[in-house]
Amino acid sequence: MKKILYFIAVCTVLLAACKKNGMTVENTEYEKVAPGDPKYSYLKFLNVTPGSPVSNYYLDGVKFSSALSSSGIENAGYAYNGLYPDLGYAVTSPGSHKVTANIIPTATVDKGLEVLNTTIAPQAGKYYTIFTTGQYSATNKSIGPILVVEDTKPPLDTSKLAIRFINLYNGGPNLDFIRNTTGVKLASNVAYGQVSPWTEITNPGPGAAPTILYTLNNAATNLPLLSNISGSLTKGRAYTIYIRGVFGNSTYPPAFGTYTTFY
Structure with missing residues (x-):
């Protein structure tokens, strides 16, 4: 069963598995996450890199941001001034994580190109906003460096x-x-x-x-x-x-x- 964890709206939803007309519907559990639960660290990303291409974020090689696709192929993401998530925080486990960003595969220029590669070490139960900075260009194809700010409530x-x-x-x-x-x-x-x-x-x-x-x-x-x-x-x-x-x-x-x- 696949778990998707978000502290965006604190709720618990379970989509029951079923089989209708020969089509299986996958179970997907949305787990309730209490604010400040030390089991998790809480992250938000804001792209303030001028010239940034549309990209998505990955933690340890796994897609972390959740921009929707309308085609079945990843065709949405976060460019300059793009905020993820727009309300609340996404969650991860505390400790060291590799953060990367890649241009969406439907881009007309440099599709799939890695434009960020860095490491963060969020602590248990704490909230952070990660800002991408610098200036993206044809000679500097990076949305980094990043600025990590702890968000104390x-x-x-x-x-x-x-x-x-x-x-x-x-x-x-x-x-x-x-x-x-x-x-x-x-x-x-x-x-x-x-x-x-x-x-x-x-x-x-x-x-x-x-x-x-x-x-x-x-x-x-x-x-x-x-x-x-x-x-x-x-x-x-x-x-x-x-x-x-x-x-x-x-x-x-x-x-x-x-x-x-x-x-």
């Missing part, structure tokens, strides 16, 4: 928000992350590849998912890099907010992103 309150900021703007300056309405710095002087501590927003605004405006300033000059960035965030959740792109590159200008880290 902050206290959550249904009337508040928790946010953190990570600077993934390649070649860019240190940044201040500021809430427009209050002028409060939610993160200060964050350098490339660094992540700020969690900050609680105690008055996010009315409604279940208020829209909040932010500005990203160059920490050295206090001049805005991006202004009036907006995001509708659900109360009671923790979000990672990030900037990606390549400094001075018009093809990959600074761009703002956010994803739910804990809920």
Whole structure:
């Protein structure tokens, strides 16, 4: 019986084996995984490698990401700014693992090419986001190196928000992350590849998912890099907010992103 483990929606589903009209249906068990269960380590991948081809991730040679195929041949995956899984975490066993990524076999260029080969060592019961960085090109066919960030869960309150900021703007300056309405710095002087501590927003605004405006300033000059960035965030959740792109590159200008880290 094949087991597929995901901490995306915590549930248990068992598809019973049956045989109808001569067709056998395979049993597939979805195992309930309790949050923080030390039997597992919890992983999320975010591709912030400009120019990245569409690829999928493998752990120890076994496909780990689950982009769907519509043709029976792997034809979907994760390119620049692609997040897997988009909500929650996928799970693996603690300890050392080889992480690779390969271009999907239906690509028109370099199909099947390995574009990442590295090692991670997640610890039991801990959560991680793995960011691919660098810049993919015809002369650098790699989506690495990777940045591994441990995701420690902050206290959550249904009337508040928790946010953190990570600077993934390649070649860019240190940044201040500021809430427009209050002028409060939610993160200060964050350098490339660094992540700020969690900050609680105690008055996010009315409604279940208020829209909040932010500005990203160059920490050295206090001049805005991006202004009036907006995001509708659900109360009671923790979000990672990030900037990606390549400094001075018009093809990959600074761009703002956010994803739910804990809920």
